[in-house]
């Protein structure tokens with residue numbers, strides 16, 4: 516069966532999507548304060564993460580610090596629910612703008628992926644001890660719904 520990665524247009528399709536998404540995040544009054552001026556590495560890292568979770572190459576885990584780097588990136592950010600919801604909204608809007616496939620099965624997987632991922636990020640952003648982190652310790656392999 517085709518992977519979500521292949522269906523999304525591989526590395527190139529996902530990078531185009533994440534570029535649109537990150538641009539919209541940095542222009543958003545609710546989210547921009549968390550991201551500051553932005554980081555040159557963010558598009559590459561988020562693209563690699565998304566590729567890996569959708570069944571593509573495991574470059575994020577092998578070469579970019581993997582899940583521990585992701586936990587560190589969100590620690591202490593204290594992401595609010597309104598910010599989480601905006602992140603989801605912008606993510607799904609970017610999928611339209613970037614022209615990712617619009618079929619229901621793919622969009623359902625994209626939505627459940629970002630809903631779950633943002634819940635994990637919010638929890639980790641508030642954790643004051645390792646016990647309070649979400650139990651996830653590896654990049655999850657997302658599947659078709």
Ligand code: HEM
Pocket residue numbers: 546549550553554556557560561564579580584585588589592594598599602629631632633634636637
């Ligand atoms: C709840 C909403 C979220 C907010 C507000 C948020 C915010 C941030 C911020 C401020 C950074 C550090 C600055 C930067 O690298 O530009 C960051 C890094 C990162 N975030 Fe998030 N994040 C959220 C959810 C997610 C989700 C759901 C994912 C994955 C699906 C994700 C993946 C990443 C990655 C890959 C990095 C870069 C880590 C690295 O440099 O290795 N984030 N995030």
